[in-house]
Amino acid sequence: MIGAMPSPAAEAAAVVDAVLDDLPRHRGVVVDSPPGAGKSTLVVRAAGHLAESGEPLMIVAQTNEQVDDLIVRLAEEHPGLPVGRLSASDYVVPARVMGKAAVGTKLPELGDPAVVVATADKWAWAGDRTWPWAIVDEAYQMRSDKLLRVAGMFERALFVGDPGQLDPFSVVDGDRWAGLSWDPLQSAVAVLLRHNPDLPVHRLPVSWRLPASAAPVVSEAFYPFTGFRAGTEPGERRLVFRAGGMRTAYDRALEEAASGGWALYELPSRHTLRTDAEAVQAAALLATRLVQRAPVAISERGERPVTAERIAIGAAHRDQVAAILAAGPPPGVTVDTANRLQGREYDVTIVLHPLSGRRDATAFHLESGRLCVLTSRHRHACVVVARAGIPELLDAHPSAEPVRLNVPVKFPDGWEANQAVLAHLAGHRVEAAPLR
Amino acid sequence: MSTLAALARLRAVRTGTAQRLATVRHCHLSERPMVFIPLRLAGEAAAPLAAMVGTDPGHPHLLVVPQPRDRDLRFAFAAELAEIVLPYVEGFLKETETVERRGAEPYERCADAPQLLVPGRSALAFTLLLGRSTRFRRAEGPHAVHPSVPILGRWLTFFAQRARHPGSALLLAATEALSLHWATGQSALEDANLASLIGWIDPPPGTTGADAAREAEDPLVWPPAGPATDPGFDAEVLAPAIRAYEEAPGERAAARVAEAVRTQLDPTWRLMWRAVDLLRGLPEGRGASARWETDRGSFTAFAEQLAEGGPPQPKHDGAVAAASRLARMERAQASYDAQRAYDDPLVMAAYRLTGEAFTGTVVASDPANAEGEGRGRKLRPLLTVRTGDPVRLATGTKLGTPDRRGQQAEVVEVDGELVTLKIVKGMGRGKVATPGAVPEVGDQVCYAALSDEYQPPASLPAPEETPWTHGGPPPEYVPSTEDDQEEWS
Amino acid sequence: MERFDRLRGAVPARPHDARAIAALAANPGCARRAVMDAAGVDKDATATHLGFPAPFGQSPFAITRGNAFEALVKDSGCAELLRLLRELLGLPIPLAAYTDLGDIGGNPSAHLRHAHTLKLIDRAARDDDEAGTLYDHPLLRLEIAGHTSYLEPDVVAFRLAGRFHIVEIKSFAIVDGQAEPDKVAAAARQAAVYVLALRTMLAELGHDPARVSHEVVLVCPENFANRPAGTLLDVRRELAVLRRQLSRMARVGAIVDGLPEELTFDLAPDADGVPTRPVPELREAVRTVGARYAPECLSTCDLCFFCRDEAAAGGSTELLGRQVRDALGGVATVSEALGLADGSLTPGEGQEEIARLLRLADRIYAEAG
Structure with missing residues (x-):
C-alpha cells in the first residue's frame, strides 16, 4: 500500500539499523530517545553489535542504578558476553546483579571482559587505558565537564539520551562560561554537537511506554520539532478495576484516568506552601484508593495486576516527597522527585503539579524537563493533582529573563509546554471533593 | 528565600x-x-x-x-x-x-x-x-x-x-x-x-x-x-x-x-x-x-x-580550565554552606525549618555500641534524640554536628519526635569512646545533613590533551599585538 | 475605542514604546498597567502629577554616546553596517542601496508615513535582485489590545536575497563575546516587536511573513572601542512571549468592562499642558484598577513608586518581593503573617500549614538569635 505508515516496530527497527550502520562511519553518533522509546534496548543491542567485532567496549552511565539495570539487560540479551562492572569500594552488589558481571574497583580486577560498565564518576578514576568504543548512556543528563573527564579514554562513541528531560545543573553561578562552546554546565550532547556539528543525530520514533493517549500530548508539548508516536493503538492498553468504586471524587478521577489515560484532580484555587497539605494528602489518598480498587493492566504484555510497585507518585521538591510519604501512601508505592524518576517506568503515576498553589512561577517550576519527566513515566494512566488557577499564574508570569549572547535558544519553552499540557488536562478535569 | x-x-x-x-x-x-x-x-x-x-x-x-x-x-x-x-x-x-x-x-x-x-x-x-x-x-x-x-x-x-x-x-x-x-x-x-x-x-x-x-x-x-x-x-x-x-x-x-x-x-x-x-x-x-x-x-x-x-x-577559560574551576567552586560552595550553618545557630535554623537539620535533647546513649568482629570491630555509638523540629531525613542520611566537627553520624530511624543516630566516623581506633566524644543523656545536640568533607575531584586532561568532544587542543596562547593595541575609546 | 479615549482624556495616545514593552514583560499580570497602557495613558505624567515621579532618567552622556554610535554605524549610507552584514551573514553583498523611509519631506502624519513604508517594503518584497537594500526608519504598525500602535523603530530593515533582517543598533558594549544580559534581553524584546510588526506587514501585503528572519542583527560597540560589531540574536522565544501576551491583552477589554463607566485618568491639562486634575481625584481613579506590585516594577514601570507606596500603606507582603511572598504561602499582609507567627492570630481556613511553619520559625528564631 503506497503511503501507508510503516508499523511502529518496523519504523523503530529501521532507525536502530541506521544507527548501527552509522557507527563505523563516524567518530560519534547521537541518538535522541523520547520517553520509553527503547533506549536501553538500543544500548544493549549496540553493545552486542560492537562486542561482536571483538573490540572492547566501555559503557558510561550516570547512576549506579542505571549501571546495574544495564548489566541485568546485557545478561538477559547476551548471556555469553563477559561483562565487568567498575564500582566504588563501598558499593554493595545487589542481588539482581550477582553473578552477571565481574565486579571490582579497578580495571585489572575485572579480568578482561568484552564490556565494562561504570558510572561517569567512576570512569573518571579508571586510568589511562584507551578504548576503541564507548557507549554513553543518559548523555543529555550528563554534564559536559564529566564528559571532558572521560572522553580521552575512547576513540569513538555512541551517545544516547532523552533531550526532553531535566538539564544538568550546578549550585554555583556559571555565568562566566555562558556562550562558550565548552560551557561545563551544558549537557554532554550540547557540547559534543557544538564542536562536531556534522555528527549524525538519529531519533527513536516510537514510545513503547507511553500509551496512545499520552504519546501525542507529550510529543507535542515537549518535543515540538522532533515528534514521536505511541507503539500501541488506542484501546490496545486498558486499565480496569476489579473492585467497585463509590463515586467519590477520588474514584471519579481514577476512572477518568482509566478511560482517558489522564485525569486532573483539581483542588480549589488557593496560594499555598509548596507542601500544600491538601494536595499532598490527595496524592497519597489517590494512591491508596487506586490500590483498593484492585486495578488490572491489560496490554500487549497480557493481563497483569497493577501492584503498588507499579505505581509512583512524583513531585518537584524533596520536601513535597517527604510530606507525601508522611501522609502515608500504600506501602511499596514509589514516591520521588522528578530528578530521581528519570528513566523509570510505572503503570500508573500520580503527579503533584509543580505549579500547584503557587502565586509566582520560577524558572525552576517552569522548566519543561521537570513536567516532561513527571508526565511521561506511565504505561497506562497519569493523574495530575493541582490547585485551580495555574492558567492565571502562567498569564501573569513575567518574561524578563536575561539573555546571553551565543547561547543556543532551548526549546520547548517551559511556558508553552506547561500550557499545552494544561490544555489537554482540562478535558479530563475532576473537581476535588469539598473539604470535610 | x-x-x-x-x-x-x-x-x-x-x-x-x-x-x-x-x-x-x-x-x-x-x-x-x-x-x-x-x-x-x-x-x-x-x-x-x-x-x-x-x-x-x-x-x-x-x-x-x-x-x-x-x-x-x-x-x-x-x-x-x-x-x-x-x-x-x-x-x-x-x-x-x-x-x-x-x-x-x-x-x-x-x-x-x-x-x-x-x-x-x-x-x-x-x-x-x-x-x-x-x-x-x-x-x-x-x-x-x-x-x-x-x-x-x-x-x-x-x-x-x-x-x-x-x-x-x-x-x-x-x-x-x-x-x-x-x-x-x-x-x-x-x-x-x-x-x-x-x-x-x-x-x-x-x-x-x-x-x-x-x-x-x-x-x-x-x-x-x-x-x-x-x-x-x-x-x-x-x-x-x-x-x-x-x-x-x-x-x-x-x-x-x-x-x-x-x-x-x-x-x-x-x-x-x-x-x-x-x-x-x-x-x-x-x-x-x-x-x-x-x-x-x-x-x-x-x-x-x-x-x-x-x-x-x-x-576566557578554556574547556579544561572551566571544568576545573567549576569543580573548585562547587566544592567551595558546599563547604561554605556547611561551615556557615555549623558556625551559626541562626543559619542552622533555616535548615531546621526545612527538616534537613534538628536540635534536641539526648534521651538515650549507647557509647559502647560496636560493629564487626576482632580487628574489624569498630565503635558505632548509638544516640536517641528527642526533638520538636519537623525532621525530614531518610534512613541512612549522613549527618554532621557543629559540636563535634570530626564526627559523622547516620540516621537509623525517625519515629515521631525521636531520632536514632549511629556515629559512623571520627570515633578513633580505641576500644572505648574517649570521654566526651559521645553526647550523654540530657545533652543538647544539633545534627544536620550538611557535609564539609573534602573529596578530591577526578583528574582532568591537560589542556593540550583536550578531547575531540570539546574541540580538541586549543591553539597555544600567543599574546597578540591586537590585545595591547586594543582601542580604549 | 471610545472607552479607551475616555480613560485617557483629550490627549493623543502614547505609543507603545520600549518601556511599555518592558513593563509588560516584567509584570504581565498587573491590571492597572494593562489598562493604562492599552488606553495609551502617559503613565510618566500621571505618576508625576500624583507626586511619585518615576525614577528613570537618562544621562546626557549616554544619549550622546548612543547617537554618536548610531551615526557611526549609519555613516556614508551605512558603510560600516554593510561591512558587518557581509561578515556576519557570510554573504557576498556586492552593494546595497540605502533608503531612509523617514525622509519623505514635510511633516506627514503617521498614517501617511506608514503608507510610504508599506509601498516600499512591498516593492522590496517583489524585487528579486541580489543586491541588498537597507531601509532606515520604517514606520511599522501593530495591533495592541484592539487598537493600532505605530512603532517607529530606530532600526534598519535589511533585505537580501528575498529575506529581511531587523538590525538593532545599541550602544552597550559586547566585551569578549558577552554583554549585560538585561540589556540584551531588552534589545531582544524590542527587536521581536519589530520582527512581528514587519511580518504582519508582509502578510498584509500578501507575502510570506516567514521571510522576516527570527535572527536579528544586533550591532554594538566591541570591547572598549567604538568599532561596531554584529551578532546574530535568535528572538524566537521573545516572539512567542510577545504573541501570547498580545493575545492575552485582548482580555483588557474584560477588565475595562468591569470598571465604572465614568472612570478616567485624564490629567485635564490646561493650555500650557499643566495638569489641572485634582490629585485626590486622580489617585482614586488610579486605585480603581488593582495593581500587582512587585519590586521588579521599580526598574520598568513609571507608576512604580505610587504602587509601592500603596502596597506599603496596606502592609502588603508584595512589598518584600515575590520570593518572600512565595515563602509565606499566600499570606497577603505583614500583620497577618506576624500574627500567625506569634500565635496572636488564629489561622483561617487553609492557613493552618503556613501558621504552623511561621510559629516554628518564630520559635527557632527566638531560640537561635
Whole structure:
C-alpha cells in the first residue's frame, strides 16, 4: 500500500539499523530517545553489535542504578558476553546483579571482559587505558565537564539520551562560561554537537511506554520539532478495576484516568506552601484508593495486576516527597522527585503539579524537563493533582529573563509546554471533593 | 528565600529596623581593608570617570578623569590607581609563614592578604572590566602605557574573579556582605542600594529604617554608590564641568570636575566605612577564618605567578580550565554552606525549618555500641534524640554536628519526635569512646545533613590533551599585538 | 475605542514604546498597567502629577554616546553596517542601496508615513535582485489590545536575497563575546516587536511573513572601542512571549468592562499642558484598577513608586518581593503573617500549614538569635 505508515516496530527497527550502520562511519553518533522509546534496548543491542567485532567496549552511565539495570539487560540479551562492572569500594552488589558481571574497583580486577560498565564518576578514576568504543548512556543528563573527564579514554562513541528531560545543573553561578562552546554546565550532547556539528543525530520514533493517549500530548508539548508516536493503538492498553468504586471524587478521577489515560484532580484555587497539605494528602489518598480498587493492566504484555510497585507518585521538591510519604501512601508505592524518576517506568503515576498553589512561577517550576519527566513515566494512566488557577499564574508570569549572547535558544519553552499540557488536562478535569 | 529569612523581613517591617540573620560574621574582615569606589561615565562600557580609594577613612584618595573620553587621561588614571593599589597589595607579600603539609613539601604563604571593599555588585563587575581593559597593555611599543598599568589590570582581574569563588573575602561587595547578616523590611532588589540598606540596619536616631531607606533613594541626598552616576547630576553638574575642561584644559578646570565628582563620592565613602564598622560589630565565625587562610593561599599563589612573569589571565577559560574551576567552586560552595550553618545557630535554623537539620535533647546513649568482629570491630555509638523540629531525613542520611566537627553520624530511624543516630566516623581506633566524644543523656545536640568533607575531584586532561568532544587542543596562547593595541575609546 | 479615549482624556495616545514593552514583560499580570497602557495613558505624567515621579532618567552622556554610535554605524549610507552584514551573514553583498523611509519631506502624519513604508517594503518584497537594500526608519504598525500602535523603530530593515533582517543598533558594549544580559534581553524584546510588526506587514501585503528572519542583527560597540560589531540574536522565544501576551491583552477589554463607566485618568491639562486634575481625584481613579506590585516594577514601570507606596500603606507582603511572598504561602499582609507567627492570630481556613511553619520559625528564631 503506497503511503501507508510503516508499523511502529518496523519504523523503530529501521532507525536502530541506521544507527548501527552509522557507527563505523563516524567518530560519534547521537541518538535522541523520547520517553520509553527503547533506549536501553538500543544500548544493549549496540553493545552486542560492537562486542561482536571483538573490540572492547566501555559503557558510561550516570547512576549506579542505571549501571546495574544495564548489566541485568546485557545478561538477559547476551548471556555469553563477559561483562565487568567498575564500582566504588563501598558499593554493595545487589542481588539482581550477582553473578552477571565481574565486579571490582579497578580495571585489572575485572579480568578482561568484552564490556565494562561504570558510572561517569567512576570512569573518571579508571586510568589511562584507551578504548576503541564507548557507549554513553543518559548523555543529555550528563554534564559536559564529566564528559571532558572521560572522553580521552575512547576513540569513538555512541551517545544516547532523552533531550526532553531535566538539564544538568550546578549550585554555583556559571555565568562566566555562558556562550562558550565548552560551557561545563551544558549537557554532554550540547557540547559534543557544538564542536562536531556534522555528527549524525538519529531519533527513536516510537514510545513503547507511553500509551496512545499520552504519546501525542507529550510529543507535542515537549518535543515540538522532533515528534514521536505511541507503539500501541488506542484501546490496545486498558486499565480496569476489579473492585467497585463509590463515586467519590477520588474514584471519579481514577476512572477518568482509566478511560482517558489522564485525569486532573483539581483542588480549589488557593496560594499555598509548596507542601500544600491538601494536595499532598490527595496524592497519597489517590494512591491508596487506586490500590483498593484492585486495578488490572491489560496490554500487549497480557493481563497483569497493577501492584503498588507499579505505581509512583512524583513531585518537584524533596520536601513535597517527604510530606507525601508522611501522609502515608500504600506501602511499596514509589514516591520521588522528578530528578530521581528519570528513566523509570510505572503503570500508573500520580503527579503533584509543580505549579500547584503557587502565586509566582520560577524558572525552576517552569522548566519543561521537570513536567516532561513527571508526565511521561506511565504505561497506562497519569493523574495530575493541582490547585485551580495555574492558567492565571502562567498569564501573569513575567518574561524578563536575561539573555546571553551565543547561547543556543532551548526549546520547548517551559511556558508553552506547561500550557499545552494544561490544555489537554482540562478535558479530563475532576473537581476535588469539598473539604470535610 | 527561607521562611526564616522571610519572617526576619516581616519583623523588620514591623520594628522599623533590620533584623539579624546571623550571630557571627561569615566573612573575614581585614584590619586594614582598602575601600574602592569607582565611577564610570554613563553610556560607556569601561570609561572610568573617577574613583575614591584608600585605607584611611579620614584620608581618601580622589582620582579623576576630567575628560573621560580621552584615552591618555584614562591610562593616566589607571597609572595613578596603580600607585595606590599596588603598594597596598604588595605590602602583604613581605611577611610569610611556612605551611607544613602531610606528604608534600612545605610551602610559604603570606601571613595576611589585602582586601578590597567595593559598594556593590555593579562596582564588582566594573572592577572586572577595568582589569580586562588594562591587563593586556604593554609598557613598550607604539601604544606603550606606564608599566604599572598591566600589573594593576592583572590584580584587579584576580580580585574580581576571586570574588565569585564561594566564601572568598579578598574582594567584598558591601551590599552583599551586609545582606548576608541582616534582613531589611524591603525587597532584596532594593537592598542593592547601599544607602538604603544601611538606613535599615542603622537608622539615624529618631527615624525608622523605612524612612531612612526612602530618603536614601533621593539622589540629591544620597548619590548612587556607583559606578553609574545620577543622570540629573550628569546633566546639571558634570556635563558643564567637563565641557569647561574641554574648552580650557588646565588645573582649574580639572579641579572643577574633581569637586563635582567628590560630592558624589564622599557620601558613599562614609557609608563604606559605616558598613565596615557594622560588620566589625559581629564576631568572626570560625569558618570565615579558615576560608581566609585559603584566600591567603590563593593570593600568594597569584603573586608568585605574577613574579614569574606568567601571561595575563586569558579572556576566557578554556574547556579544561572551566571544568576545573567549576569543580573548585562547587566544592567551595558546599563547604561554605556547611561551615556557615555549623558556625551559626541562626543559619542552622533555616535548615531546621526545612527538616534537613534538628536540635534536641539526648534521651538515650549507647557509647559502647560496636560493629564487626576482632580487628574489624569498630565503635558505632548509638544516640536517641528527642526533638520538636519537623525532621525530614531518610534512613541512612549522613549527618554532621557543629559540636563535634570530626564526627559523622547516620540516621537509623525517625519515629515521631525521636531520632536514632549511629556515629559512623571520627570515633578513633580505641576500644572505648574517649570521654566526651559521645553526647550523654540530657545533652543538647544539633545534627544536620550538611557535609564539609573534602573529596578530591577526578583528574582532568591537560589542556593540550583536550578531547575531540570539546574541540580538541586549543591553539597555544600567543599574546597578540591586537590585545595591547586594543582601542580604549 | 471610545472607552479607551475616555480613560485617557483629550490627549493623543502614547505609543507603545520600549518601556511599555518592558513593563509588560516584567509584570504581565498587573491590571492597572494593562489598562493604562492599552488606553495609551502617559503613565510618566500621571505618576508625576500624583507626586511619585518615576525614577528613570537618562544621562546626557549616554544619549550622546548612543547617537554618536548610531551615526557611526549609519555613516556614508551605512558603510560600516554593510561591512558587518557581509561578515556576519557570510554573504557576498556586492552593494546595497540605502533608503531612509523617514525622509519623505514635510511633516506627514503617521498614517501617511506608514503608507510610504508599506509601498516600499512591498516593492522590496517583489524585487528579486541580489543586491541588498537597507531601509532606515520604517514606520511599522501593530495591533495592541484592539487598537493600532505605530512603532517607529530606530532600526534598519535589511533585505537580501528575498529575506529581511531587523538590525538593532545599541550602544552597550559586547566585551569578549558577552554583554549585560538585561540589556540584551531588552534589545531582544524590542527587536521581536519589530520582527512581528514587519511580518504582519508582509502578510498584509500578501507575502510570506516567514521571510522576516527570527535572527536579528544586533550591532554594538566591541570591547572598549567604538568599532561596531554584529551578532546574530535568535528572538524566537521573545516572539512567542510577545504573541501570547498580545493575545492575552485582548482580555483588557474584560477588565475595562468591569470598571465604572465614568472612570478616567485624564490629567485635564490646561493650555500650557499643566495638569489641572485634582490629585485626590486622580489617585482614586488610579486605585480603581488593582495593581500587582512587585519590586521588579521599580526598574520598568513609571507608576512604580505610587504602587509601592500603596502596597506599603496596606502592609502588603508584595512589598518584600515575590520570593518572600512565595515563602509565606499566600499570606497577603505583614500583620497577618506576624500574627500567625506569634500565635496572636488564629489561622483561617487553609492557613493552618503556613501558621504552623511561621510559629516554628518564630520559635527557632527566638531560640537561635
